[in-house]
Amino acid sequence: MKTKVLLVEDDSDFGLILKQYLELSNFEVSWFQNPADVVEILDSDFSFNIGILDIMMPNIDGFSLAKIILKEKPNFPLLFLSAKNQKIDRLTGLKIGADDYISKPCDPEELILRIKNILKRVSPATLESHFKIGTYTLEAEKLLLTHPNEKVRLTIREKELLLYLLKQNNQTIKRDDILNQLWETNDYFTGRSLDVFISRIRKYFRHDEQIKIQSIRGVGFEIDFPV
Known part of the structure; x- marks a missing residue:
């Protein structure tokens, strides 16, 4: 069974590239450009193994979306993406409860490795x-x-x-x-x-x-x- 990834990224070009790379790496990806659409499925069709959230998004930023998700799914693994590499972003994400953080533009291979490391830590075998x-x-x-x-x-x-x-x-x-x-x-x-x-x-x-x-x-x- 493929790992189901929730990808929330409003940049259409970067989101498409990331989705395709993840799928080539044998992940099943659900890509949302509007964070509000993710909120709507929290009570019904939320069967993902890990979430990748961009921070800088309109209407609902990645930090706010993470708080909403973790309130309903407190054990859900999250990784933040950001075009900025500022200390305040990184520390804010960790305080919210993120498992990792990677700056854009990111090396897709590094992202895959970080995802696998997070999933390894939550695997029942470990x-x-x-x-x-x-x-x-x-x-x-x-x-x-x-x-x-x-x-x-x-x-x-x-x-x-x-x-x-x-x-x-x-x-x-x-x-x-x-x-x-x-x-x-x-x-x-x-x-x-x-x-x-x-x-x-x-x-x-x-x-x-x-x-x-x-x-x-x-x-x-x-x-x-x-x-």
Whole structure:
């Protein structure tokens, strides 16, 4: 069965090229030029495996569309496309819950690789089971972090990072090791992306003071998860 891709791109030339390349790479692509049309099918015909959203679109921009989709489909994997390479765009997309981000014009082969990496992370074969972390429970297959006072729905990237931190518990972890393992690069933007994810994970664990993710300047992080 082919992977079903939701492509939302208002540029007719770029959208057509991207759709054709994805189809040549054995993906089934539904291409929408109007984001409002995607909103209309959320309650009925929304059977996609991953979404690729352009950011700069009329009426409904990619960030707004992502919020609408994730409200209804909180586990849905998303990748943003943007003609801009500004830090604010990248960080905004990650805060919303995107799994990845690529700037236009993009290398189609790189895009295919990023899509496959995201899908690999959400594949049932790669999902872990239950973990106790202090007073929290992580249900990785459901992307759910539970505390008696709160339930948090994780993004795929958050779950991936949290599982990596768990495996390195009670150790000092180098930033470069995390970036190379999870992002497969360690440039400025991915480094800032890591900071966003670490900040969010710290916030999720705010109900248990024993759980510590301490930053070590110039090195990385020291992890203490009571398990």
